[in-house]
Amino acid sequence: MAEWGRTTLEMFVEELQRPVRLDESFDRRVMVKVRRLYAAQRPRGVRAVFAAIAGVSRRPAWAAALAASVVAVASVGIFRARALQPNAGATRLEPVTFVYVNKTARSVSVVGDFNNWGVGDTALVATNHQGVWSVKAPVATGLHRYAFVVDGKEWVADPSALRAPSDDFGLPSSMLVVEDASK
Amino acid sequence: MSNRKMRGMMVVMALAGSTVASANAQDPRMPLKIDAPSRAAIQAILDSAAAQGLPEAPLREKFLEGYSRGIEGPKIVAVVRALAVDMAIAHRQLGALASSDEIKAAASAVHAGVPAVELGKIKKQGGLRHSLTLPFTVLTDIVTRGVPVGAAVNAVKSMVGAGAKDKEITDFQRGVAGDIDKGAPPEAAAETRAKSATPEKKPEKPEGSQIDG
Amino acid sequence: MLGLAGMESSDAELVTRVLHGDVNAYGALVSRYRDRYARYAVHMLGNREDAEEALQDAFTRAYRSLARCEEPERFGAWLFRILVNRCRTSGARRVRRGQTFVHDEGALLNASEEHPAEQTMWREEIERAVGELSADQREAFLLKYVEELGYDEMSEITGVGVSALKMRVMRACDRLRILLKEVHSG
Numbered sequence: 226m227a228e229w230g231r232t233t234l235e236m237f238v239e240e241l242q243r244p245v246r247l248d249e250s251f252d253r254r255v256m257v258k259v260r261r262l263y264a265a266q267r268p269r270g271v272r273a274v275f276a277a278i279a280g281v282s283r284r285p286a287w288a289a290a291l292a293a294s295v296v297a298v299a300s301v302g303i304f305r306a307r308a309l310q311p312n313a314g315a316t317r318l319e320p321v322t323f324v325y326v327n328k329t330a331r332s333v334s335v336v337g338d339f340n341n342w343g344v345g346d347t348a349l350v351a352t353n354h355q356g357v358w359s360v361k362a363p364v365a366t367g368l369h370r371y372a373f374v375v376d377g378k379e380w381v382a383d384p385s386a387l388r389a390p391s392d393d394f395g396l397p398s399s400m401l402v403v404e405d406a407s408k
Numbered sequence: 409m410s411n412r413k414m415r416g417m418m419v420v421m422a423l424a425g426s427t428v429a430s431a432n433a434q435d436p437r438m439p440l441k442i443d444a445p446s447r448a449a450i451q452a453i454l455d456s457a458a459a460q461g462l463p464e465a466p467l468r469e470k471f472l473e474g475y476s477r478g479i480e481g482p483k484i485v486a487v488v489r490a491l492a493v494d495m496a497i498a499h500r501q502l503g504a505l506a507s508s509d510e511i512k513a514a515a516s517a518v519h520a521g522v523p524a525v526e527l528g529k530i531k532k533q534g535g536l537r538h539s540l541t542l543p544f545t546v547l548t549d550i551v552t553r554g555v556p557v558g559a560a561v562n563a564v565k566s567m568v569g570a571g572a573k574d575k576e577i578t579d580f581q582r583g584v585a586g587d588i589d590k591g592a593p594p595e596a597a598a599e600t601r602a603k604s605a606t607p608e609k610k611p612e613k614p615e616g617s618q619i620d621g
Numbered sequence: 622m623l624g625l626a627g628m629e630s631s632d633a634e635l636v637t638r639v640l641h642g643d644v645n646a647y648g649a650l651v652s653r654y655r656d657r658y659a660r661y662a663v664h665m666l667g668n669r670e671d672a673e674e675a676l677q678d679a680f681t682r683a684y685r686s687l688a689r690c691e692e693p694e695r696f697g698a699w700l701f702r703i704l705v706n707r708c709r710t711s712g713a714r715r716v717r718r719g720q721t722f723v724h725d726e727g728a729l730l731n732a733s734e735e736h737p738a739e740q741t742m743w744r745e746e747i748e749r750a751v752g753e754l755s756a757d758q759r760e761a762f763l764l765k766y767v768e769e770l771g772y773d774e775m776s777e778i779t780g781v782g783v784s785a786l787k788m789r790v791m792r793a794c795d796r797l798r799i800l801l802k803e804v805h806s807g
Contacts, residue, residue, distance in 0.1 A: 233801060240747050241767045245660040251673060255651050255680045256644075262684060263644040331757075332709050332780070338469035342476030346686045348706050350780035358780065363689060368509040368541050370473065377710035380477065387545055387581065388552040390520035393487040394479050400516070400549070402509075402542050404574065 318363035319403050323373075325349060325383065328356030330375045337371025337401070339364045344374050366405045372398040446481025453485075453492050462495050463508035466515070494518040501528035502540075513544035520551045526561045533569035542574045543567070546581040553585060554594035563602035570606045580605035636693035639684070651680055654697055658704055664763050665708045667752050675711050679704040702778045705760070750800040754793050761789035762797070 323335045333349040336342045340362075349358035370389055372380050382388065382397035389398045442450075450471055454464050470491050474484035498514030499506060501524045506514075514527050527544065534540055547564045551557055567577055580601050587597035632653075638646035655676070662672035683690070683700045690699050751759060764775045765786075772783045779786070 237747060237750075237797070237801065238766045240744060241664055241751070241763070242660070244656055245663045245669075245672075247655050247659050247673065247676075251655060251677070252648060252651050255677050256648050258677070258681045259647050259651075259684050260644055262681065332706055334706070336476065338473065340686065340689065342469075342472050343682065343685060344476060345703065345706050345710065346682055347689070348702065348780070350777065351782065352780075354782045354785065363691070368513050368545060370469070387549040390516055390548055390552050393490060393519075394474055394477055394483070396477055398473075400545050402545055402574075 317366050317405055319366055319406055320361050321364040321401070321403060322359055322361045323347075323349060323371075323383070324357065324359045324385070325373050325381075326356050327358065327375060330356070330358065332376055333358040334374050334377075335360065335362070335371055336374055336380075337369050337398075339369050339371070344377065349373075364401070364403050366403045369401045369403065370398050371401060372396065442475065442484070443481045446485050449485040450488055453489055457492050457495070460496060460499070462492065462499055463511060465508055466495065466512040467492060490519075491515060497524045498527060501525065502531055507539065507541070509541040510539060510544065513541045513548070516548045517544050517551070520548045521557055522547060522551060522561060523557070526557075526565075530561070530565050530568055533565050537568065537571075540568070542577055546577050549581055550584050550594070550598055553588050555584065555588075555598040556595050559595045559598050563598045566602055567606050572606060576605050631694065632696040633694040636687060636690060636696050639687055647684055650696060650700075654680075654700055657697075658701060661701075661763060661768060662704060662708055664748075664751055664767065665759060666711055667748070671711055675707045676704060679707045682707070698774075698778075705764075705778055709756070709760075746801075750797055753800055754796055758789050758793035758796065761786050762793035765790045 325333050325335075327333060330351075332345075333351075334345050335347045335349060336344055340346045347360060347362050349360040351358050371386075372382055374380055380396045380398075383399040386399035386401060389400050454467055457464055457467055467488055470488050471484060474487060479487075494515035495511050498511050498518055502510055502514055514524075517527060518524050530543060530547075531540060534543070543564050547560055550563070551560045555563075563580070564577070567580060572580075583601040583605070584594075584597045587601065588594050632650065635646045635650050639650075658679075659672060659676055662675050663669055666672045666675060679700060683696075683703055686703075690696060692699070751762075754762060760779065761775065761781075764770045764778070765772075770778070772786055775781070775786050776783050781789075
C-alpha cells in the first residue's frame, strides 16, 4: 500500500466516492411494494388474512401477531376461542442465539416460522476464523421450525438442535421450543 | 345429524381429497407465484381448519415455508393438507384446551410415525402439566434419530408421568442424541437415558404404559 | 411523498412510527439511505440495474423485518448489513448467469464536462479495475476505502474476521496497483 502513490489512491477512491444518484422513481417503486406489504398486514377475517399472505409472501412479526389476535376474535364460537386461548399471550420475545459451524460458507442466515422464512432476513455473523457463525435474535415463545441457509442457496438443518421429522418439502429443518424466561 | 357433526364431515371431505403433485425445489430465492387453484385449495384447508377449531398459524407457517423454499403450489397444497390432517388427528386426542403449539408438536409426532392414541396417553400421564409441547417435540426428535416408536413413547411417557421438568426432558434428549452419535443403539440409548432422567418420586405406572413397538 | 417532518426525524423515531402503522414514515428512511447505499451496490455489482434491484430488495426486506431491528437508532447500519448480504447473493447469481462486470452507465452519463472523454475513460478504467477484483476483495476494498468503515465495523457487517479483511484489502490494493499501472503505462 505504501508503495502505491498517494495521488493515485486518492484519485481512485475519490472517483469511487462520487455519489450515485437514483431518481425518485426508485422511492416510488419501493413504497409501492411497502404499501402492498402494509395493506396485506391489515387482516379482515380468515380469508383476507390468507389472501394477504399468499399475495406478498412475508410480513413483519408484529403484523402476524396482530393478525392472529384478530383471527381469534373473528373465529367461530367459543370452541375455537378456547383452543386459541393458551397461546393468546405467547407473543413475548426471548433472545435466542443461533450458532452454526461452517468453515467454507460465505454467508449464513437463519430462516424459520419466527421470521416468516425470509431468506437473508436474519444473517449470522462469523465470530472468528474457525467458521463459527452466530446471531442473537428475538424469537416469540413457543414452538418453531427453522433451518440455516448457506450462501443464499443451501438449506441445512441445525445439527445441534431438535430434529423435525423427514421434511415433506424434501429439505431439512429443525425444531426449537422457546420458553418464557419470566416464568 | 347435528350441525357440528355435519361440519366435521365436511372438513373430512375437504381434507381427504389429496392431489399430490411432484415438484422439485427450485432456487429458494426465486419468487414463485402461487397458482389460483392452489391458492383456492389452501384457502379451503384454512377454512376447514377454522371450522374444526384447529389453529391456523401452523398451516400458514407451513405455507410460507413452502413458498419461501420455492416449492410449487400443488406440492405446498399437499403438504399443508397433510399437516391439517395430522393436526386434526392430534387435536382429537389432546382436546379442545390444547394449545396451538401442543397441536403443532403433536402433529409433528404423528408425522414422524407416533400413533395419535399414544399422544393421548402421554397427555393423561401429564395430568396438570402446563404444556406438552416440549415432550412431544423431544419424542419426535428421538424417533427421527432412529429410536423405535414404542421405546420412544415409553421413555417420554415415563418421564412425563413422573413429573419430569422441561429441562430434564431436554437433558434426556441431548443424552440420547449424544449416545446415538457415539454409536449406541438408539433403543438402548433411550431406555438408559430415560431411567436416569426420570425423577424417582413418581415410579412409572405399571399398567397402560407399554405399547407395541 | 415525504414530509419535512419525516426528513428531520431520527431513524429511531421513523422506525417507531412505521411500527405503529405510519407507512409513509418508511418513505423518509428510503429517501435518506437511497443514494448513500446505491453507491456501494453499484460498485459491488457493477451495473445500475442489479444495484437498484438489490437495494430495492434490501429496503423491502428491512421493512418486513423491522420489528426485529434491535437498535432502531442504528437502522442505517442494520439496513446496510442486509444490503451487503443481498449483494453477495446477487454476485453469486451474476456469476452463475455468466455475465460480465460492466461499468455504471449512469455515472458515465454524469461525467464531468471538463475533459469529458478523458474523464469517461478514467471512470471506465476504474470500474473495470474494481470489477477485476474477486468479490471478497471488492467487498473489503469498497467497505474500507469508499465507505470508510473501520475494520471492526466491517467485521460486524460481513461476519468476516478482522485479519482476513485486512488481508483482502491488502490483496485488493496489490491487484489494483498492478491494474492501474497497466492503464497508465498503456
